[in-house]
Amino acid sequence: MWDLLTHPSNLIFSVCICLLFFFALLEVFLLLAGGGSQGILDQFLPDDLIPHKDVEVNIDGSSGLLIQFLDWLYIGRVPLLIWLIIFLTLYGLSGLILQSVLFQWTGQYITAWIMAPACLFLSMPLVRYSAMLIARILPQDETTAIYSDELIGRTATIILGVATPNSPAEAKVQDQHGLTHYILVEPEQDESFQQGQSVILTGRTKIGFYAMHLN
Structure with missing residues (x-):
C-alpha cells in the first residue's frame, strides 16, 4: 500500500488525496465556526456561473463554450470547496485503484504522463453526477438567474x-x-x-x- 502511494507514477493521485483531507478539514472548521465554504472560493468563479450576481449577459462563442463546460461539471451549482473535495476524491481514488489493478496484471505501474490525463477524462462524468447529487441535497438559495x-x-x-x-x-x-x-x-x-x-x-x-x- 505504501509503495502504491509513494511510487513516482502515483504521486499526483497521492497529492490529490492529501489535498482532499486538507479541504475536508477546512470545511469542517468553517462549519464549526458557524459558516461554510459558500463564498470562500466562489468569488473566484466566472460571473456567468454565479446566478445570484447582477452581471453582464455574455454569449461570446469561445467563452460560452467554457462556461457551458464548467456548468456541465456543476461548478457554481455547489460551493466550490465542496466541488473540489468531490473532484479530488474521485480523481485520486480512480488513479490509485486503476494503477493497483494494472500492477496486479502487469507487475508495473503505468507512467503518470499517461495515467494522469486518462484518469482525468474518466473521472469527469463521475464528478459531474456526484456534484449533481450533492446539489440536490444541499439547500438552495432563491435565484434571479434568467436565460x-x-x-x-x-x-x-x-x-x-x-x-x-x-x-x-x-x-x-x-x-x-x-x-x-x-x-x-x-x-x-x-x-x-x-x-x-x-x-x-x-x-x-x-x-x-x-x-x-x-x-
Missing part, C-alpha cells in the same frame, strides 16, 4: 456606439427582476440605432440580440 432569451421583448437603451446591421453596439436592458444586463444589439432591418436610443429586443444573434425601433 438570455427571456430578455426578448424588453426595451434596451443604446449606451455605446452606433448599431447597424452586422455591426452591433452596446446596450443595457433590465430583466423582470430589475437587474441590469449589458448586451450587444444590432438592427433587425436596414436601419441604425444611435447612442441613447431605446429599442425593442426581437431575437438572438450569435453574439447578442436583434432589435427594432421603439414606436
Whole structure:
C-alpha cells in the first residue's frame, strides 16, 4: 500500500488525496465556526456561473463554450470547496485503484504522463453526477438567474456606439427582476440605432440580440 502511494507514477493521485483531507478539514472548521465554504472560493468563479450576481449577459462563442463546460461539471451549482473535495476524491481514488489493478496484471505501474490525463477524462462524468447529487441535497438559495432569451421583448437603451446591421453596439436592458444586463444589439432591418436610443429586443444573434425601433 505504501509503495502504491509513494511510487513516482502515483504521486499526483497521492497529492490529490492529501489535498482532499486538507479541504475536508477546512470545511469542517468553517462549519464549526458557524459558516461554510459558500463564498470562500466562489468569488473566484466566472460571473456567468454565479446566478445570484447582477452581471453582464455574455454569449461570446469561445467563452460560452467554457462556461457551458464548467456548468456541465456543476461548478457554481455547489460551493466550490465542496466541488473540489468531490473532484479530488474521485480523481485520486480512480488513479490509485486503476494503477493497483494494472500492477496486479502487469507487475508495473503505468507512467503518470499517461495515467494522469486518462484518469482525468474518466473521472469527469463521475464528478459531474456526484456534484449533481450533492446539489440536490444541499439547500438552495432563491435565484434571479434568467436565460438570455427571456430578455426578448424588453426595451434596451443604446449606451455605446452606433448599431447597424452586422455591426452591433452596446446596450443595457433590465430583466423582470430589475437587474441590469449589458448586451450587444444590432438592427433587425436596414436601419441604425444611435447612442441613447431605446429599442425593442426581437431575437438572438450569435453574439447578442436583434432589435427594432421603439414606436
